[in-house]
Amino acid sequence: MPVERTYSLVMTTSPPPITTTGQLRASGHTYRPVRVELRENLLSALAEGSDPWPGIHGFDTTVIPQLERALLAGHDVVLLGERGQGKTRLLRSLSGLLDEWSPVIAGSELGEHPFHPVTPGSVRRASELGDDLPVSWRHRAERYVEKLATPDTSVADLIGDVDPMKVAEGRSLGDPETIHFGLVPRSHRGIVAINELPDLAERIQVSLLNVMEERDIQIRGYVLRLDLDVLVVATANPEDYTNRGRIITPLQDRFGAEIRTHYPQTIEEEVAVIRQEADLVADVPEHLLEVLARFTRNLRESDAVDQRAGVSARFAIAGAETIAAAALHRATRQHEGVGVARPVDLETAVDVLGGKIEFETGEEGRERAVLEHLLRTAVADTARAHLRGIDAGALVEALHDGATVMTGEQVPAAEVLAAMPILGESDLYDQVAERLGAQTPGERAGALELLLEALYLERRISKDHADGETVYG
Numbered sequence: 025m026p027v028e029r030t031y032s033l034v035m036t037t038s039p040p041p042i043t044t045t046g047q048l049r050a051s052g053h054t055y056r057p058v059r060v061e062l063r064e065n066l067l068s069a070l071a072e073g074s075d076p077w078p079g080i081h082g083f084d085t086t087v088i089p090q091l092e093r094a095l096l097a098g099h100d101v102v103l104l105g106e107r108g109q110g111k112t113r114l115l116r117s118l119s120g121l122l123d124e125w126s127p128v129i130a131g132s133e134l135g136e137h138p139f140h141p142v143t144p145g146s147v148r149r150a151s152e153l154g155d156d157l158p159v160s161w162r163h164r165a166e167r168y169v170e171k172l173a174t175p176d177t178s179v180a181d182l183i184g185d186v187d188p189m190k191v192a193e194g195r196s197l198g199d200p201e202t203i204h205f206g207l208v209p210r211s212h213r214g215i216v217a218i219n220e221l222p223d224l225a226e227r228i229q230v231s232l233l234n235v236m237e238e239r240d241i242q243i244r245g246y247v248l249r250l251d252l253d254v255l256v257v258a259t260a261n262p263e264d265y266t267n268r269g270r271i272i273t274p275l276q277d278r279f280g281a282e283i284r285t286h287y288p289q290t291i292e293e294e295v296a297v298i299r300q301e302a303d304l305v306a307d308v309p310e311h312l313l314e315v316l317a318r319f320t321r322n323l324r325e326s327d328a329v330d331q332r333a334g335v336s337a338r339f340a341i342a343g344a345e346t347i348a349a350a351a352l353h354r355a356t357r358q359h360e361g362v363g364v365a366r367p368v369d370l371e372t373a374v375d376v377l378g379g380k381i382e383f384e385t386g387e388e389g390r391e392r393a394v395l396e397h398l399l400r401t402a403v404a405d406t407a408r409a410h411l412r413g414i415d416a417g418a419l420v421e422a423l424h425d426g427a428t429v430m431t432g433e434q435v436p437a438a439e440v441l442a443a444m445p446i447l448g449e450s451d452l453y454d455q456v457a458e459r460l461g462a463q464t465p466g467e468r469a470g471a472l473e474l475l476l477e478a479l480y481l482e483r484r485i486s487k488d489h490a491d492g493e494t495v496y497g
Contacts, residue, residue: 039125039161045138046155055139057253059098065121066095077117082293090283099280100256108336109285111259115217119168130158134212142251167214173224179231182206183241208235211254221258222270229272236278291317297337302344306351306363311460316340318402328394333382343373358436364466367473368431407478410459418450423485423497432493437469
């Protein structure tokens with residue numbers, strides 16, 4: 025039985041008790057370039073059947089195989105996709121393929137391997153101290169560096185510049201030790217990720233050409249040959265990639281792999297992303313997450329929405345957090361104890377999420393109507409998926425005979441349940457609760473609200489709004 029390998033950024037073990045290069049050599053440790061390290065660790069994970077991509081949903085048969093092939097080939101990678109597709113999360117998971125602990129020359133500015141120093145200062149120390157060269161250890165989390173590309177990013181930020189303080193100390197400008205290294209050299213023996221690469225000014229992108237091809241850097245006319253060992257990965261939005269900004273052709277050519285990402289392709293994958301990423305302050309039943317997932321997918325397919333901008337997975341995540349907050353607010357004010365989200369809370373999501381969607385030019389003034397229509401469609405589809413085959417005729421008849429059920433954002437679950445008409449021998453309410461896995465009063469009230477809303481959308485009963493309350497009859 026293979027041992028499950030844990031790919032986590034959380035420290036799971038202590039660093040080895042090795043403090044000198046001589047001890048490191050005696051332990052049998054061998055030097056591996058970062059691309060070889062990634063390749064061999066990925067192959068080990070695949071052979072063992074463990075998951076090197078925890079928390080990544082919906083990419084199993086599309087993006088992940090392409091990324092794995094790129095890593096096995098030792099390629100730098102750029103991920104192209106609309107906002108909120110999980111590009112950054114996928115890049116961050118790469119660090120899980122690094123060794124948990126990696127030896128470095130203690131005190132070295134670039135974290136060089138004791139067997140392979142690259143800066144003049146470290147080469148000199150290694151020559152002078154030999155096996156007494158001190159060793160410290162870096163965790164895999166420290167070997168992943170991320171930079172958000174912004175228009176004000178400079179060459180000094182990414183590559184480095186001459187440090188005037190070091191020149192003032194008496195060194196000459198041509199001395200390599202006058203250099204203050206930037207982000208990319210400091211990522212030596214690790215992974216550097218650049219988010220929104222097209223937002224980098226073109227002249228700044230040029231500074232990356234040598235890093236990605238010759239693996240050296242040039243600063244203010246001085247050629248400093250450093251055998252940099254770094255994997256460069258980046259993200260880009262295709263819309264920015266072609267319009268607002270672009271990746272210059274020479275830099276684009278240096279990326280060995282360009283991989284297109286996408287939004288979750290199934291409802292189950294969308295719900296899994298919401299459940300994993302949302303920080304919920306109250307209980308949100310699974311069928312409400314499904315409504316939000318369907319709502320999000322409806323927006324991605326709507327002609328009224330600008331699909332070039334995309335509809336981020338963060339839309340549904342924020343929606344889930346909003347309805348959970350609404351449930352907590354109600355539970356606190358009405359002294360319900362545990363907050364449980366109900367379908368009535370979905371309207372609060374529409375109130376606050378509209379600004380996250382970019383509509384087509386001709387839809388001015390209709391944004392709210394579009395959102396409400398697509399939400400109703402999502403509720404109806406979810407109700408059909410879970411309540412198909414249930415005979416609600418007894419409830420419809422009771423409401424036609426004059427019974428009413430009032431609910432609302434501040435109406436407690438107990439009042440909703442008490443207002444439901446008595447149906448004699450019918451076990452309709454129990455059937456609905458069983459279908460939706462509702463057990464607590466809050467969950468049962470939410471399940472019955474979904475049934476009432478579905479009957480309204482089928483035009484079998486009526487619904488009136490007044491002062492934050494909804495009356496079905």
